[in-house]
Amino acid sequence: MKKARSWFTAMLSALGGVWIGNIAVQVWKYSQTGEIDGAMLLGALTGTVLILTVAFLLDRRRKKRGEEDLPLADERNLNNLFRFGATALGALMLMGMVAVTVLDATGTQTLSVRSLVWVMATLTVVLGVGGWIAYRA
Amino acid sequence: MPVRNRVAEIRLERGISQVQFAKELKVTRQTINAIETGKYNPSLELALKILRYFDLPLEEVFALEEGDKK
Numbered sequence: 752m753k754k755a756r757s758w759f760t761a762m763l764s765a766l767g768g769v770w771i772g773n774i775a776v777q778v779w780k781y782s783q784t785g786e787i788d789g790a791m792l793l794g795a796l797t798g799t800v801l802i803l804t805v806a807f808l809l810d811r812r813r814k815k816r817g818e819e820d821l822p823l824a825d826e827r828n829l830n831n832l833f834r835f836g837a838t839a840l841g842a843l844m845l846m847g848m849v850a851v852t853v854l855d856a857t858g859t860q861t862l863s864v865r866s867l868v869w870v871m872a873t874l875t876v877v878l879g880v881g882g883w884i885a886y887r888a
Numbered sequence: 889m890p891v892r893n894r895v896a897e898i899r900l901e902r903g904i905s906q907v908q909f910a911k912e913l914k915v916t917r918q919t920i921n922a923i924e925t926g927k928y929n930p931s932l933e934l935a936l937k938i939l940r941y942f943d944l945p946l947e948e949v950f951a952l953e954e955g956d957k958k
Binding site: 816817818820821822823824825826827828 | 907910911914915916917918919922928930931933934
């Protein structure tokens with residue numbers, strides 16, 4: 752019961768994060784432009800459906816295997832996660848350094864904020880997805 | 889340094905399933921499988937829990953691979 756509660760808490764936290772972020776940005780955008788971002792709303796809805804579907808399927812598989820009383824993660828998962836994090840951050844720092852050095856050497860001295868947004872978004876996705884895979888491995 | 893263990897052998901001798909064993913040790917079934925296949929060496933805490941569960945001394949469950957220098 753306690754484990755099931757922690758599972759649902761984690762799932763609800765993820766969904767809560769998606770919707771708090773979405774609403775905050777929508778309110779800000781509405782105050783600036785008077786419009787609501789439909790694409791973002793659709794993204795949040797899609798994310799919600801995906802999270803709920805994955806949670807439901809994982810839960811059903813655990814019950815089928817009689818693993819519902821087992822913890823979702825243990826020391827091995829945390830080890831995997833930390834090892835991936837350390838390796839990934841090292842690799843990303845190296846790639847960033849090489850990229851900045853190449854840009855500097857080719858005479859580029861300014862970068863648009865939009866390009867930084869893309870870099871940060873890519874890093875977040877890579878670390879998030881990679882971390883999840885490493886965590887489960 | 890490679891560590892070999894007899895966890896799978898002892899568990900099967902006693903007719904315990906991986907799921908049951910994982911429940912007793914409060915870890916995932918995947919971790920039990922990883923330990924048994926030698927893909928993961930348990931922490932000292934988990935190794936001690938395994939020894940306590942089997943009620944066996946360390947050398948009967950875990951050992952360094954033969955041929956390794958001390």
